[in-house]
Each structure stands twice: as C-alpha cells, then as structure tokens.
Amino acid sequence: xxxxxxxxxxxxxxxxxxxxxxxxxxxxxxxxxxxxxxxxxxxxxxxxxxxxxxxxxxxxxxxxxxxxxxxxxxxxxxxxxxxxxxxxxxxxxxxxxxxxxxxxxxxxxxxxxxxxxxxxxxxxxxxxxxxxxxxxxxxxxxxxxxxxxxxxxxxxxxxxxxxxxxxxxxxxxxxxxxxxxxxxxxxxxxxxxxxxxxxxxxxxxxxxxxxxxxxxxxxxxxxxxxxxxxxxxxxxxxxxxxxxxxxxxxxxxxxxxxxxxxxxxxxxxxxxxxxxxxxxxxxxxxxxxxxxxxxxxxxxxxxxxxxxxxxxxxxxxxxxxxxxxxxxxxxxxxxxxxxxxxxxxxxxxxxxxxxxxxxxxxxxxxxxxxxxxxxxxxxxxxxxxxxxxxxxxxxxxxxxxxxxxxxxxxxxxxxxxxxxxxxxxxxxxxxxxxxxxxxxxxxxxxxxxxxxxxxxxxxxxxxxxxxxxxxxxxxxxxxxxxxxxxxxxxxxxxxxxxxxxxxxxxxxxxxxxxxxxxxxxxxxxxxxxxxxxxxxxxxxxxxxxxxxxxxxxxxxxxxxxxxxxxxxxxxxxxxxxxxxxxxxxxxx
Ligand code: ATP
Numbered sequence: 148x149x150x151x152x153x154x155x156x157x158x159x160x161x162x163x164x165x166x167x168x169x170x171x172x173x174x175x176x177x178x179x180x181x182x183x184x185x186x187x188x189x190x191x192x193x194x195x196x197x198x199x200x201x202x203x204x205x206x207x208x209x210x211x212x213x214x215x216x217x218x219x220x221x222x223x224x225x226x227x228x229x230x231x232x233x234x235x236x237x238x239x240x241x242x243x244x245x246x247x248x249x250x251x252x253x254x255x256x257x258x259x260x261x262x263x264x265x266x267x268x269x270x271x272x273x274x275x276x277x278x279x280x281x282x283x284x285x286x287x288x289x290x291x292x293x294x295x296x297x298x299x300x301x302x303x304x305x306x307x308x309x310x311x312x313x314x315x316x317x318x319x320x321x322x323x324x325x326x327x328x329x330x331x332x333x334x335x336x337x338x339x340x341x342x343x344x345x346x347x348x349x350x351x352x353x354x355x356x357x358x359x360x361x362x363x364x365x366x367x368x369x370x371x372x373x374x375x376x377x378x379x380x381x382x383x384x385x386x387x388x389x390x391x392x393x394x395x396x397x398x399x400x401x402x403x404x405x406x407x408x409x410x411x412x413x414x415x416x417x418x419x420x421x422x423x424x425x426x427x428x429x430x431x432x433x434x435x436x437x438x439x440x441x442x443x444x445x446x447x448x449x450x451x452x453x454x455x456x457x458x459x460x461x462x463x464x465x466x467x468x469x470x471x472x473x474x475x476x477x478x479x480x481x482x483x484x485x486x487x488x489x490x491x492x493x494x495x496x497x498x499x500x501x502x503x504x505x506x507x508x509x510x511x512x513x514x515x516x517x518x519x520x521x522x523x524x525x526x527x528x529x530x531x532x533x534x535x536x537x538x539x540x541x542x543x544x545x546x547x548x549x550x551x552x553x554x555x556x557x558x559x560x561x562x563x564x565x566x567x568x569x570x571x572x573x574x575x576x577x578x579x580x581x582x583x584x585x586x587x588x589x590x591x592x593x594x595x596x597x598x599x600x601x602x603x604x605x606x607x608x609x610x611x612x613x614x615x616x617x618x619x620x621x622x623x624x625x626x627x628x629x630x631x632x633x634x635x636x637x638x639x640x641x642x643x644x645x646x647x648x649x650x651x652x653x654x655x656x657x658x659x660x661x662x663x664x665x666x667x668x669x670x671x672x673x674x675x676x677x678x679x680x681x682x683x684x685x686x687x688x689x690x691x692x693x694x695x696x697x698x699x700x701x702x703x704x705x706x707x708x709x710x711x712x713x714x715x716x717x718x719x720x721x722x723x724x725x726x727x728x729x730x731x732x733x734x735x
Contacts, residue, residue, distance in 0.1 A: 148180060148181055148259060148260045148261070149259060149260070150259055150262070151294070151296075151297060154296050154297045154299075156173075157311065160172050160173075161310075164612075166317055169312070169313055169317055170317055170320050170324070173192075173317065173318065173320075174325045177321060177322060180354075182351065186348060186350055187261070189318060189347045191260075191309075192311060192318065193315075193346070194304060196264070196267055196271055197347070198345040198347065200370070200417055200422065200423055203271050205267060205270065205271050205304070207282060207306060209231075209237055209643060209644055211279060211283060213228060213231070214283050215283045215287045215290060216237075216240075216287075216290065216302075218287040219290035219291050220247070227240060230243055230244055231645060236306075236645075236648055237302055237303075237306060237308070238301075238302040238306070238308060241290070241298045242295035242296060245294075245295045246295050256292050257292070258292050258293050263289060263301060263304075266286075266288070266289055269285060286301075286302075286305065307661075308647070308649075312613070312614045316333070316337075318350075319337055319340065319346075320333050322336055322349070322350055322353055322354075325354075326357060326358075327358050335362055336349055336353060336361055337562075338364070339361045339364035341373045341563070342364055342367075342561055343370055344370065344372065349361060352364070366492060366493045368443055369410075369413075371417040372406065372445065372500075372562075373562030374404065374419055374562070375490075375559055375560050375562070375565070375568060376563065376564035377564065377569055377570040378564055378568070379569070379571075380569045380571050381571075382571075383532040384532055386535055386571055387531060387532050387535065389566065389569060390552055393530045393555065394528070394529060394554055395527070395528055395554075395555050396526065396527055396528075396535060396538045396539075397524045397550065397552075397553065398487075398524055398525045398542040398545065398550065399542070399547055399548045399551045399571075399572065400524065400548070401451065401463045401547060401548045402451030403418065403419075403424075403449065403450045403466055403706055404418065404706070405418070405424070405447070405448050405449070405450050405486070406446075406447055407435060407447070407448060409436065409444050409445075410443040411443075412436050414432045414435055416428055416432070418706045420706055420707060420708050427469045427470060428484075429476065430479045431484075431486055434486075434520050434521070435486065437518075438515050438517070438521035439515060439516075440513070440516055441495050443494075443496065444493055445493035445494075446491050446492070446514070446515065447488070447490040447491070448487055449486075449487045450466065450487075451466075451484055451485055452465030452466050452482055459545075459546055460546035461546065462701070463702055464702055465482055466484070467633070468481065470705055485519075485520055486521050486522065487524045488521065488524060489511075489523075490511065490559065491510050492559060492561075499559070501558050502558065502559075503556045503557060503558060504553050504554060504556070504567075505556065507559065511523070525542070525545075529552075535571070539571065543573055549572035550570070550571045551569070551571075553567065553568050554567045554568075582668065582669045583608075583619075583694070583713040583717075583721075584666070584712045585608060585619060585666060585667075585712055586607045586609065586616050586663070586664065586665055586709045586712045587606060587663075587666060588605050588659065588660060589605030589660065590604055590657060590658045591604075591605070591656060592657050592658075599635070600632065600634070601631070601638060602631070603622065604621070604622050604634070604666075605621050605652065605654060606619055606620055606666070606668065607681070607712075608681045608715050608717075609709065609710050609713070609714050610681075610714070610715050614649065614710075616647075616649055616651065617652075617679070617715065618650075618653070618654055618679045619679050619681040619691075619694055620668075620670070620693055621697075622668055625699030625701065626699050630701065638660055641661040642659070643659050645659070646659040649662060651680040651683075652679075653678055653680065654678060663708075663709050665703075665705075665708075665709060665712050666699060666702065666703050667701075667704055668699055668700060669697070669700055670694035670695055672694075672695040672725065673692050673695070674693055674694075675690040675693075676690060676692060676693035677689070677691075678693070679691040679692065681693070681718055682722075692715075692718055
C-alpha cells in the first residue's frame with residue numbers, strides 16, 4: 148500500500164477535531180487498506196508500532212532526527228534547528244527543508260506503508276554503541292525517497308508527535324462501519340479490545356473474518372486484559388446509597404497493581420497501563436509459582452512494600468526503588484514486598500470474567516495458597532455505613548489508603564470504570580476531595596540547596612477533548628532532597644528544544660519536558676486563574692483553573708501514562724464539589 152495514501156489521510160485528519168469527520172476519514176482509509184496492512188495502520192494511527200504490552204518503543208530524540216534530515220537534505224543541522232524553532236514542529240520543519248533539498252537522489256524506491264513500518268520497527272529494535280548512527284542512516288534513507296508531506300509524517304511518528312486526536316473508540320466506530328456497515332457493532336469490537344488490549348489484532352480480525360471472528364476473542368494467557376477500574380465516592384453514606392444492600396469491602400492498598408500471568412514456571416507481570424514489568428519483580432516471578440495451585444491462571448494483585456520485621460504496609464514510593472535496570476537483586480532484598488491478591492481473571496484454560504465477584508473470590512482462594520509472601524487482600528462483607536466506617540478505620544490503621552467497595556453479584560468489567568467497584572479514600576474527605584495526578588511539563592532551575600535540580604515544576608492536567616496538556620500550577624513544596632535528585636534523573640532526558648505543541652501554557656518555564664511523567668499532588672483549593680489553561684472558559688469565560696498551595700505527595704506515578712492523568716473534567720467536578728464537601732463532611 149502506498150504510504151502516500153496514509154500520509155494524505157493523516158493530513159486530512161490533522162485538520163479536524165470533529166469526531167464524525169475523523170470517523171468518516173478513517174472509514175475511507177480502512178476501505179482502501181489491504182487486510183495484511185490494517186493492523187500496522189491501526190498501530191501507526193495511535194503513534195505505536197505494536198500494542199503497549201509488547202514494549203516496542205521508538206524513542207528517537209529530536210537531535211537525532213535533525214541529523215537525519217541534514218544527511219538527507221545536505222542542509223546543516225543549525226539551519227534545520229532554526230527552521231524548527233521558527234514554528235510548527237520538527238515534522239513540519241522537515242517538509243520545509245526537504246523542499247529546498249540541495250542533494251538529489253537518483254534511485255528512488257517506492258515508499259510503501261510496509262516499508263515505512265518495517266524500517267521504524269528496525270529502528271526501535273536497535274541497541275548498542277552504533278545504534279545512533281544506524282538510526283540516522285535508516286531515517287535518512289526513508290527521507291531520501293519521501294515527498295515533503297510523507298517526510299513530515301514519518302518524522303512525527305518517529306518523534307511521537309503525531310497527534311491526530313483519534314480516540315480508541317473512534318477507531319472502533321470506524322472499523323464497525325467499514326466492516327459491518329453498522330456503528331452499533333462497536334460493542335463487539337470493544338469487548339474484543341478489552342480482553343486483548345490489542346486494537347491492531349481486533350482490526351485485522353474484523354477485516355479478515357468479520358464480526359464472527361471478533362466475537363470469538365477471549366482471554367488469552369500472556370496477553371494482558373484491560374483492567375477494571377473504580378468510581379470514586381466521598382463518604383460511607385454515598386457508598387451505601389450507590390451499592391445498596393450487602394457488598395464487599397476490601398483494603399485499598401497503596402502499592403502497584405500487577406496482573407500476573409502464569410503457566411507452570413513461566414510468569415509475566417503487567418502493570419496497570421499494561422506494560423511488561425516482570426524485570427522489576429524477580430521475587431514475584433520466583434515465588435508465585437509455589438503459591439498457585441492451577442495449571443495456568445491470570446491473577447490480579449497489589450504489590451506492596453512492607454516492613455520486614457513488623458509486616459506493616461509501607462507507602463507506594465518505597466516501590467520506586469525497584470524501578471531500575473541494574474542491581475535489581477539488591478533492591479529486592481532492601482525493599483521487600485508482599486503480593487496481595489484481589490481477583491482472578493482466568494483459571495485452568497477458562498475465562499473467569501463472567502463469574503460474579505463472589506464466585507471469583509472463592510476461586511481465588513482455592514487457586515492461591517496463602518503464605519507470608521502471597522496474601523489475599525483483607526476483605527469483609529458489609530451492610531451499612533457503620534460497617535464501612537469500622538473497616539475503613541481498620542484499613543487506615545494498617546497503612547492502607549482506604550477501601551475498595553465491590554458488588555458481590557457482578558462480573559469483571561474489563562477496561563471500564565463502572566459503578567460495580569467504588570473507591571473510598573480518607574483523603575477524599577479533605578477539602579478538595581482528592582489528590583490529583585498531574586503531568587510534568589516544565590521545570591525551573593533550583594537555587595541555593597536546590598542548585599543542580601529543578602526546584603519547581605510546572606504541571607498540567609489532560610484535556611481529553613483537545614488531546615492537550617493544560618497548565619494548572621507550579622509546585623515547589625513537598626520535595627525531599629532525594630525526590631529532587633530522582634526527578635532530575637528522570638526529567639533531564641525528557642528536555643525538549645522547543646515546547647511540545649500539545650502543551651498549553653502561558654507561563655514560561657526554564658526548560659520544557661516531553662509531557663510524559665505523572666506525579667501526584669494535593670492542594671488546599673481550586674481557584675479561577677487568569678494565567679493557567681486548565682478548563683479554560685469552561686467555568687468562566689477568560690479564566691482557567693489553578694491549584695492553590697499545591698504540594699507533591701512523594702508519589703511519582705510511573706504506572707500512569709500522561710493521558711491517564713487527571714482530566715479537566717475531573718478538576719471541574721472537584722471545583723464544583725468544594726462547597727458541597729463541607730456540607731457532606733458534617734454528615735460523616
Ligand atoms: P488511584 O489514583 O486511586 O490509584 P487509579 O486511577 O490508579 O486510582 P482506580 O480504579 O481508580 O485506579 O483505583 C484502583 C487502584 O487501586 C487499582 O489500580 C489498584 O492499583 C489499587 N488497589 C488497591 N487495592 C485494591 C483492591 N482491593 N482492589 C482493586 N484495586 C486495588
């Protein structure tokens with residue numbers, strides 16, 4: 148398939164934000180796409196090469212892309228950087244530069260989607276000393292044969308700046324229309340996506356085998372299931388009102404969610420955002436097979452740091468010490484954990500998603516044999532507010548964040564934040580009602596003791612409609628010296644030459660970062676702001692929302708992607724709820 152067809156579709160999609168138009172462009176594109184290419188196109192549309200859980204990362208830095216443009220055009224890197232700074236993004240700059248190309252190529256090979264994809268794949272797999280030079284070579288060979296529009300999209304994919312604003316649901320709408328003639332069939336595709344986490348495979352199947360093929364999708368070992376999430380409640384009263392009758396209450400432990408896939412000795416661990424995190428937990432890989440009494444299973448647990456002597460749960464940030472590539476064995480002994488099981492999604496070759504909570508919990512207790520390392524998450528059946536209060540109190544005393552409240556007769560809803568699971572945290576009962584997970588977009592150099600680090604960070608919410616990161620506050624408190632060191636190590640490689648076009652901020656930072664890292668903050672209040680861009684014009688014309696007295700909680704949320712950060716909608720709800728909470732509190 149000619150890459151020009153895809154570049155042309157990308158170009159049209161970039162020019163609109165309207166969901167209906169985007170869907171229409173996608174339908175037209177899918178109708179022109181051969182079966183064997185459709186999965187590749189679906190990944191590329193999302194700026195990926197493979198589903199997230201396979202961990203294939205493009206990771207090309209801007210500087211390297213500038214070198215490749217220079218090699219292919221014969222124009223010096225300084226001039227390319229100037230063009231880049233002048234406006235647009237590097238993809239756009241490349242198209243302008245290539246128009247003025249001084250070198251001519253004689254042997255022009257066709258640019259097909261397959262060729263671009265294969266080359267990007269090779270680039271992603273390159274490692275080692277010479278990999279940078281090889282990347283430049285591969286990129287420039289593509290640019291040599293590309294026209295300016297194609298070149299601009301090749302670079303955007305490589306740099307991760309292709310922003311078509313296409314949500315997964317829009318892709319599924321378009322697939323349903325293109326291959327079944329009816330948008331309502333998205334439901335069937337959605338189910339397949341929720342159990343497989345692989346939209347490319349869903350697309351390939353529906354294009355080859357139609358809806359019947361997709362209907363046969365089931366849970367498969369070593370292919371993560373999209374996690375079920377919980378809605379938030381602010382009080383015991385609200386939880387009883389929403390769940391009614393008798394329901395289960397579990398401790399909400401403050402660790403890392405781990406989806407454990409196991410068959411015999413083979414164990415693979417996936418995070419909440421479905422990345423393979425097996426290398427951080429060699430202890431789970433080694434010890435869990437002894438506790439699991441089934442031929443194969445998919446289990447969900449919260450891995451929590453513990454004090455080895457007292458068994459007490461420790462806060463989430465203790466787990467951060469395991470986020471390292473080397474000397475992980477040392478971290479395992481220094482920062483011990485327990486694995487606290489709360490669900491079972493697959494057992495002895497069969498899916499458990501359709502079973503009720505009650506049946507799954509029974510199966511879980513049959514499948515996992517408890518020992519001092521593998522535990523069941525503490526659970527009790529509750530029937531009224533005072534039961535919830537009592538268990539909440541116990542859970543907080545044990546070092547947990549609060550409670551998860553679950554309907555006992557409901558199935559596991561993969562990939563959805565529904566009303567069958569609720570979460571109740573103590574901190575929801577403070578004035579603001581919750582902590583926020585914000586994206587780090589900019590940094591300000593520290594002074595005095597903080598020289599050599601970013602003393603203050605500029606943070607943003609996620610604007611779901613526009614697919615942008617909108618500034619909401621600067622935060623300079625709550626950081627220990629160790630936090631500042633760690634954040635500097637993480638953030639320094641994310642510094643960009645120019646502000647990423649997805650960042651909306653009037654405030655100027657000393658340095659801009661790729662919007663990737665998510666950290667947790669608390670604040671005393673949300674106020675209207677003439678400077679910050681979060682929820683601009685939504686509450687009042689000409690004003691955005693800002694956090695008052697924000698403070699870092701110590702949690703770097705490595706398990707969250709930037710678009711899992713708190714959204715403007717959530718912030719508006721918290722803003723509107725501020726006064727109401729005062730009232731609710733008097734009822735608690
Ligand atoms: P939060 O910011 O509160 O962690 P989240 O957006 O990551 O929320 P939620 O569905 O809102 O996800 O909260 C559920 C999270 O709480 C899970 O992802 C899991 O890591 C953790 N957790 C702790 N204890 C439990 C439990 N008993 N059952 C389910 N999840 C639990």
